[in-house]
Structure formats: C-alpha cells, structure tokens
Amino acid sequence: MxxxxxxxxxxxxxxxxxxxxxxxxxxxxxxxxxxxxxxxxxxxxxxxxxxxxxxxxxxxxxxxxxxxxxxxxxxxxxxxxxxxxxxxxxxxxxxxxxxxxxxxxxxxxxxxxxxxxxxxxxxxxxxxxxxxxxxxxxxxxxxxxxxxxxxxxxxxxxxxxxxxxxxxxxxxxxxxxxxxxxxxxxxxxxxxxxQPLLHWNLSQIWSFLLYSGEEMCGLYEMGFTSLGSVNNTVRNPYLRVPEPIASFTKADTKHSDFQWEIENNFRGDSKTHFNKINETDLTKIRNHDASEFHPGWYLTKDEWERAGRLAKK
Ligand code: ATP
The missing domain is CATH 3.40.50.620 (HUPs)
Incomplete structure (x- = not known):
C-alpha cells in the first residue's frame, strides 16, 4: 500500500x-x-x-x-x-x-x-x-x-x-x-x-540513493550517469576502465566515494540494487564499446554528468 x-x-x-x-x-x-x-x-x-x-x-x-x-x-x-x-x-x-x-x-x-x-x-x-x-x-x-x-x-x-x-x-x-x-x-x-531538488549536487544524489538501498535503474551500474535516448546516450567516457576515475580523489579505483553508504545502507544488506539489464540493451551497449566501465556513482563531477551524451544526429 x-x-x-x-x-x-x-x-x-x-x-x-x-x-x-x-x-x-x-x-x-x-x-x-x-x-x-x-x-x-x-x-x-x-x-x-x-x-x-x-x-x-x-x-x-x-x-x-x-x-x-x-x-x-x-x-x-x-x-x-x-x-x-x-x-x-x-x-x-x-x-x-x-x-x-x-x-x-x-x-x-x-x-x-x-x-x-x-x-x-x-x-x-x-x-x-x-x-x-x-x-x-x-x-x-x-x-x-x-x-x-x-x-x-x-x-x-x-x-x-x-x-x-x-x-x-x-x-x-x-x-x-x-x-x-x-x-x-x-x-x-x-x-x-x-522544484525542491534544485540545490542538490551529484555527490549528494548518489550518497542518499546508495544509502537508501532502493533498487535503481540498472543502466547506472553499467557506467551511465544520466538516462537519455538510446540514440544519443552512451556510458560516461570518464568512467572507462582503466582511465582515471573522474573524481580524481582516490588512487584506489576499486572503491567509490560512497563505500560507507553502501556498507551501512538502510536495507541492512551492504549491497547495491539494480533492475536487470535488458539483453537487447546489453548487446547494443557492448557493441558500441566493449570496454569495462566503473558504475555511475564513481563520477561526482557535476560538469561531466552528461559527458555520455552524443551530439544529436
Ligand atoms: P538523470 O539525470 O540521471 O537522467 P533524472 O531523469 O531524474 O536523472 P533529469 O534528466 O535531469 O533527471 O530530469 C530532471 C527531471 O525532469 C526529472 O527528475 C523528472 O522529474 C523530469 N523528467 C525528465 N524526463 C522526464 C520524462 N520523460 N517524463 C516525465 N518527467 C521527466
């Protein structure tokens, strides 16, 4: 209910x-x-x-x-x-x-x-x-x-x-x-x-959402940082492995800035939750770029949030 x-x-x-x-x-x-x-x-x-x-x-x-x-x-x-x-x-x-x-x-x-x-x-x-x-x-x-x-x-x-x-x-x-x-x-x-969310920045969004333990859209786990059209949105290039992670704050690329939030999440299972990536999407995404990407929340620089948008054809 x-x-x-x-x-x-x-x-x-x-x-x-x-x-x-x-x-x-x-x-x-x-x-x-x-x-x-x-x-x-x-x-x-x-x-x-x-x-x-x-x-x-x-x-x-x-x-x-x-x-x-x-x-x-x-x-x-x-x-x-x-x-x-x-x-x-x-x-x-x-x-x-x-x-x-x-x-x-x-x-x-x-x-x-x-x-x-x-x-x-x-x-x-x-x-x-x-x-x-x-x-x-x-x-x-x-x-x-x-x-x-x-x-x-x-x-x-x-x-x-x-x-x-x-x-x-x-x-x-x-x-x-x-x-x-x-x-x-x-x-x-x-x-x-x-518009009660105007003053929030990207780090704050990830911190709260990861702490909530709520299921999120699976595209974020794959390296997308914003949801756009299938024709003009790709994974964020700043998150490509082994390129340096975008926040440049840590040498340790195995962990994001939000490890504490994940480990202590409200759900109590210390995990992140996503809906499953659709198979057609997976093929499309991998065909476009076979590299590995960090999950979306490794990027905390607001200016780069939409770096995964291609120019409109
Ligand atoms: P992300 O930036 O990761 O895609 P988002 O979709 O929540 O997250 P924006 O794309 O910046 O954020 O969009 C801002 C807001 O506009 C959304 O939070 C939502 O309230 C509204 N919005 C955007 N696209 C739609 C849509 N297609 N239908 C209804 N509301 C939308």
Missing amino acids: LQDVALNCFNITQSYLSIDAGNVLATSGHVIRQTQEAIQTSRQYLLQDIFTRWDPFNGDISFSYNGGKDCQVLLIIYLGCLWEFFLSSIEGSQYGPQFHKFPLQQLPTVYIDQEDTFDTAQEFLQASVDRYYLSLYESAKDKKIDMPSAFESFLTVHPETEAIVIGVRHADPFGESLRPIQKTDPSWPQFYRL
Whole structure:
C-alpha cells in the first residue's frame, strides 16, 4: 500500500538524517553532512511552502517521473513528507495512525514518452510503478509532439492538476536560474513547477540513493550517469576502465566515494540494487564499446554528468 511505502521512505530519510557524520570517514562525512542539509531544505520546501498551498492528497499535485536517479531521490523524500503531512493532519486525534485511513492509494505521476529510451529504463519505470504505487499517466509516444503539447494533453486528461513536481537541479542544462516554485513560461500550458531538488549536487544524489538501498535503474551500474535516448546516450567516457576515475580523489579505483553508504545502507544488506539489464540493451551497449566501465556513482563531477551524451544526429 502507498501508506506503507510512504512510511518506509520517511524512515529512510530519518535514518539518513540521523547519521552521525562526524564519526564517518573524512570525505564521506563531509558529503553526508551536506546531504543532510540538502534534505532538510527540500523537506522545508515541501512541508512548509508546497503542501500548505497545494493539497498533495486531492490531485492538485502530480509528480513527473521517468525512473532517473534525481526523480527517484525526490520521490523518496516526497513520499516521506507525505507521511509526515498525514501525521500532522491527524495530530490531536486520540487514535494512532493505524486507525486512520491514508488519504491516497496511488501517487499521481506523469511520464512523457517522447524519446526512444533503453528497454532497461522502461522496465525500471514499470517496476517503480509497482514499488511506489504510482498512478502513471504516460503520454502518447510520438516524437513529433513537443513537450508543451504533451503536457497540454496531460492536463486535458487531468485538469485537476495545478502543480507538477520536477526533479531538476541547478547543475542540469538550463537549470541555473530556476526557482523552487515557479509558473511555467507563457508559451507553455499553465501550471506551477515545483522544484525542491534544485540545490542538490551529484555527490549528494548518489550518497542518499546508495544509502537508501532502493533498487535503481540498472543502466547506472553499467557506467551511465544520466538516462537519455538510446540514440544519443552512451556510458560516461570518464568512467572507462582503466582511465582515471573522474573524481580524481582516490588512487584506489576499486572503491567509490560512497563505500560507507553502501556498507551501512538502510536495507541492512551492504549491497547495491539494480533492475536487470535488458539483453537487447546489453548487446547494443557492448557493441558500441566493449570496454569495462566503473558504475555511475564513481563520477561526482557535476560538469561531466552528461559527458555520455552524443551530439544529436
Ligand atoms: P538523470 O539525470 O540521471 O537522467 P533524472 O531523469 O531524474 O536523472 P533529469 O534528466 O535531469 O533527471 O530530469 C530532471 C527531471 O525532469 C526529472 O527528475 C523528472 O522529474 C523530469 N523528467 C525528465 N524526463 C522526464 C520524462 N520523460 N517524463 C516525465 N518527467 C521527466
């Protein structure tokens, strides 16, 4: 049930926030402390600025999700905040949360299906629908339809939507001047863009996601650092073995900066989890480049996150 997942996401977030960063190895501790601050800022946007203005339980808000690492991080934090918001709504009741009905059975979500994505990414998206109880609107697959028109069609089907949560960050292309809450441009269908993850950097994303122990899209394990179209995205060249790893912070290429997070993950099994790489994808990826690659989280330099994008043909 969504209620259980929201509680679990709340527990993941609280557990991360309670890590005693001072007792963790010097580099990891520093990133963890910064990530804890980033989480608190995102929670503040959601609980104080967003949920007080748009009711997350009555369809005002939809969540844009494609299975990428950024929206997955935001989804975990968002669901955790939904649990907190639910708790605050029953505050003062003499009955515990188990005696109250969680007001939502599925999370309204929107996916714009424009690009030819890897099958592995599609399969991960479908697995996310089950795992996180998403009620997923998928736009008609038509590459000729532009983004604004795809959202226009979405709003025709879901006119109750006033605002859409987006996992964009300042480091993303065109992300620099975005604000946490802003209206769409006049040329777009009108809704509010809710962007509570803007201030996060790449290290913080990996630190939290690896600590969560949640299953991630398998492409990241193969050396992808961002999910793009199958026609223009390859593994990140900075992660090719035996080239130096991109952070240049360690001579030891067997370990990433996030070994502590993996060993102490919330799931308690000290492992990373991914959906299985689709066989067709595997052949395509290996045919393009037979080299070995470090997993995506060995790259922590924001500027190189999209180095695996080829120029559009
Ligand atoms: P990654 O950078 O690893 O691919 P990501 O997909 O989460 O992770 P971006 O590609 O930077 O991040 O996209 C920013 C945000 O825009 C996503 O987090 C998601 O909220 C939204 N988004 C991107 N592509 C789509 C899509 N096809 N459908 C719906 N929302 C999307």
